[in-house]
Amino acid sequence: MAKTRIATLRSLRPLCSKMTLIDTHTHLDSYARRGDLPAVLARARTAGVTAMVAIGTEPDDWTLHRDLAREHAGTVYFSVGLHPCCVGEGWAQAVAQIEAFWTAGVTPRPVALGECGLDRFHLPKEAIEAGKVFAWQRAAFAAQLEIAKRLNCPLVVHSRGAFRECVEMIDASGLDWARVVFHCFSEGAAEMAELARRGGRGSITGILTYKNADVVRAAAKVQGLGRLMIETDAPYLTPMPHRGKPNEPAFLRHTAEYAAEFFGVTLDELAATTTANAKAFFGI
Secondary structure, eight states: OOHHHHHTOOSOOOOOTTOOEEEEEEOOHHHHHHTOHHHHHHHHHHTTEEEEEEOOOSHHHHHHHHHHHHHTTTTEEEEEOOOGGGOOTTHHHHHTTTTHHHHSOOSSOOSEEEEEEEESTTSOSSHHHHHHHHHHHHHHHHHHHHHHHHHTOOEEEEEESOHHHHHHHHHHHTOOGGGEEESSOOSOHHHHHHHHHHTOEEOBOGGGGSTTOHHHHHHHHHHOGGGOOBOOOTTSSOOTTSTTSOOOGGGHHHHHHHHHHHHTOOHHHHHHHHHHHHHHHHTO
8 A cells, every 4th residue: 555645635535425434432512512413414414424422521511412312313322431630629429410311211322431641741730739620530439330241331541641540450450351342442452451351442533644643553453454444533533634624524535545455445435433342332
């Protein structure tokens, strides 16, 4: 495969009418609050992105995403979880609200718990304060692992600078690793092999298309196409050729095109495999 051809994709190819993609991790709350969501969803459909999972990060977006999933049934699905960067001293009050999204009889129900996990990158600079916040993150993650195990639901993990701790905590929880995805996987091949050995997986963002992302490409190769799921993490991590602009679900098409070339398959084959994987994992 010509490496330069992969790196210089500039436009979307003509759509195949049967091709569908699922954005397994996106954040729709900012679009909804600005009134931009109808246009965002329309552009996604044009690009072949027919479904997406709106990811919960804190109580302020949980009910919003549920309402969007109800309004756009069959296109928008949602998760509920407390992001580590949203964890504060009162984390327990927020986490205590999570399980009711599955058990209170209100529909639709979430398709996953998360994103939750650990994040060292955004910790306070002062050492004592950083230690206190990271301890809260660990406690909040442990509590959400218990809920996920009790519900036997998929778990979406945010891990930044804390891969080993996340893996150890999931191991200790007894959660079924087949229900676990490390979103926005940006570790290396060895770490991906650790997930695969346990039965977990990593999902891939537009980072795959970046010139300096050899580590992520090596990890994707270790996991293989057969277990691949792709995501935008919009409005972040915009793929080439739109890097530098706000991301959105429609741009998943660029990551899919790049991944198809990378794995040496047609775009239709890439779309069929990743869509089947997403549907099976999230129960869509």
